[in-house]
Amino acid sequence: MQSLTNRAKPVAPKEMTFMERIYLPAILKGMTVTIKHFFMKKVTIRYPEIKKMFSKTYRGLHVLKKDEQGRERCTACGLCALSCPAEAITMTAAERTPAEKHLYKEEKYAAVYEINMLRCIFCGLCEEACPKEAIFLTSEEIAPANFDRGDFIYGKDKLVEKVHGPQGKVRGGGPLDKNYYHGNAQVTSAFQNLELSNNLKV
Ligand code: SF4
Numbered sequence: 346m347q348s349l350t351n352r353a354k355p356v357a358p359k360e361m362t363f364m365e366r367i368y369l370p371a372i373l374k375g376m377t378v379t380i381k382h383f384f385m386k387k388v389t390i391r392y393p394e395i396k397k398m399f400s401k402t403y404r405g406l407h408v409l410k411k412d413e414q415g416r417e418r419c420t421a422c423g424l425c426a427l428s429c430p431a432e433a434i435t436m437t438a439a440e441r442t443p444a445e446k447h448l449y450k451e452e453k454y455a456a457v458y459e460i461n462m463l464r465c466i467f468c469g470l471c472e473e474a475c476p477k478e479a480i481f482l483t484s485e486e487i488a489p490a491n492f493d494r495g496d497f498i499y500g501k502d503k504l505v506e507k508v509h510g511p512q513g514k515v516r517g518g519g520p521l522d523k524n525y526y527h528g529n530a531q532v533t534s535a536f537q538n539l540e541l542s543n544n545l546k547v
């Protein structure tokens with residue numbers, strides 16, 4: 346067929362040389378490229394042993410905060426659930442008894458508080474809506490992968506902060522302490538030892 350553009354190049358089957366037929370130079374060339382990558386700067390990290398440091402404004406997993414006396418701040422008002430565009434939050438309110446004053450700051454508290462992490466889009470609107478500064482999105486943690494959908498329903502056992510630290514260590518506000526929320530000292534120190542922090546900040 347006549348070419349319209351005149352740019353077509355006829356390709357004739359070419360006889361392979363001896364070196365091409367034994368493939369050795371091509372294999373060596375490929376190995377050189379592979380070995381070269383062993384000595385190049387790595388762009389990957391060994392997750393989950395090493396975790397990437399997120400920016401301070403990153404919106405990760407939620408934490409239900411306690412006050413300076415170690416009492417849960419949440420008063421089960423439901424504003425976070427109402428403001429949630431993904432309808433990811435559910436809760437059941439209960440009334441505090443006199444014996445529970447050291448556990449809950451307000452007279453009404455959340456006996457059950459659950460967030461469905463499969464629905465959550467980590468928009469942070471629950472944090473904005475909360476009048477008690479009870480819920481924050483941490484910038485250090487993300488919901489880990491799982492095979493069971495039920496494990497993505499985070500209840501109070503996972504959401505309420507484990508330890509109470511000094512005032513000001515709130516996510517989104519005061520200075521961040523990487524080990525504060527989840528006691529992840531080992532992971533963090535491994536991270537620091539490898540001096541990856543500067544390279545991996547996003
Ligand atoms: S971060 Fe957004 S989507 Fe997730 S629970 Fe809060 S309001 Fe809902």
Ligand code: SF4
Nearest residue numbers: 419420422423425475
């Ligand atoms: S986290 Fe805040 S907004 Fe949500 S129920 Fe508790 S007090 Fe209300």
